[in-house]
Amino acid sequence: MFEQIKQKVEAEGLLIRSAFHTTPDDSMPRLDNAEPAATLLLVGNAGSAMWEAFSRSTEYLDSYPDSLDRWSERLGHRLAQAFGGTAFFPFGGPPFHPFLSWAKCAEPSESSPLGLSLHPEYGLWHAYRFALGLPQRLDLSQQSEGSGVVEIQSESPVSAHPCSGCDDKPCLSACPVGAFTGSEYRHVECAQFLADNAGYECNQLGCGSRRACPVGQDYRYKPEHAQFHMNVFVSNHARKG
Ligand code: B12
Numbered sequence: 001m002f003e004q005i006k007q008k009v010e011a012e013g014l015l016i017r018s019a020f021h022t023t024p025d026d027s028m029p030r031l032d033n034a035e036p037a038a039t040l041l042l043v044g045n046a047g048s049a050m051w052e053a054f055s056r057s058t059e060y061l062d063s064y065p066d067s068l069d070r071w072s073e074r075l076g077h078r079l080a081q082a083f084g085g086t087a088f089f090p091f092g093g094p095p096f097h098p099f100l101s102w103a104k105c106a107e108p109s110e111s112s113p114l115g116l117s118l119h120p121e122y123g124l125w126h127a128y129r130f131a132l133g134l135p136q137r138l139d140l141s142q143q144s145e146g147s148g149v150v151e152i153q154s155e156s157p158v159s160a161h162p163c164s165g166c167d168d169k170p171c172l173s174a175c176p177v178g179a180f181t182g183s184e185y186r187h188v189e190c191a192q193f194l195a196d197n198a199g200y201e202c203n204q205l206g207c208g209s210r211r212a213c214p215v216g217q218d219y220r221y222k223p224e225h226a227q228f229h230m231n232v233f234v235s236n237h238a239r240k241g
């Protein structure tokens with residue numbers, strides 16, 4: 001079953017980022033049938049691999065709002081129906097499902113000074129589209145098992161977190177409005193600056209603080225993908241205040 005799900009998400013340019021057997025501490029929501037999920041698969045993107053599939057989708061082309069969320073919902077619910085599980089999404093709150101905490105259960109990502117999680121290979125250029133909760137303990141035996149958590153996505157051994165050896169921390173000094181203080185993200189200042197300076201490189205190429213990080217440069221989003229996210233971010237801010 002794992003292989004079948006993997007093939008279906010890869011056809012959309014997505015990855016099973018991690019998979020693990022849940023424990024009572026995982027703040028797991030219940031499946032639709034009220035049973036606890038035994039296995040959780042986190043599905044997301046690294047780099048722009050999903051852009052080709054998403055930018056051809058009905059949701060992207062119909063010009064209604066929230067196209068990426070609607071695309072994610074369609075894929076997530078379709079998989080859940082096909083495999084007898086329940087899909088959970090990172091959006092739609094508050095409250096939000098704790099995707100970054102779930103991710104830490106089974107992949108080598110760590111918090112960066114930007115708040116975003118930094119993956120040793122993908123850097124800051126990755127995100128989560130949905131989680132698939134399944135009632136059965138899937139066989140995740142490709143990798144060694146420890147305390148109910150199985151890591152399947154990381155191919156490289158976990159080493160020291162890149163941020164701890166990054167003395168200059170260029171991510172913290174790259175923002176023109178100092179939006180990342182190291183302890184908070186002043187997103188109102190960021191969004192206002194982007195709205196007032198539509199031609200600025202963050203709007204065109206993605207967040208300058210993310211681009212300043214040397215890790216995962218090969219996974220930087222391509223311009224049209226980056227522009228899509230930045231436009232959504234700015235227009236949501238204008239819409240919701
Ligand atoms: C609310 C939210 C925001 C708010 C932030 C509000 C604030 N005051 O900081 C806003 C709307 C501004 C925002 C913006 C962005 N976000 Co955001 N956001 C979320 C969301 C929906 C909820 C976070 C939360 O409260 N979780 C609840 C708690 C309980 O979850 P948790 O996992 O236990 O907690 C973790 C987080 O709180 C995290 N954290 C702590 N401090 C900070 C600070 C920041 C800035 C962030 C992002 C995270 C963060 O550390 C905790 C432990 O791991 C998550 C999705 C999710 N469900 O988690 C995405 C998420 C964190 N965002 C994400 C992204 C990519 C962005 C953007 C970069 C989007 C873009 N443009 O591409 C932008 C940043 C804008 C820019 N300059 O580029 C990704 C991060 C992926 C990654 N690599 O880490 C997530 C996971 C969504 C996803 N689909 O993958 N975001």
Ligand code: SF4
Nearest residue numbers: 112163166170171213
């Ligand atoms: S620039 Fe350095 S400190 Fe900032 S996210 Fe990248 S590795 Fe971490």
Ligand code: SF4
Nearest residue numbers: 175190202207208209
């Ligand atoms: S998008 Fe630009 S203005 Fe906003 S936080 Fe990133 S670097 Fe700063």
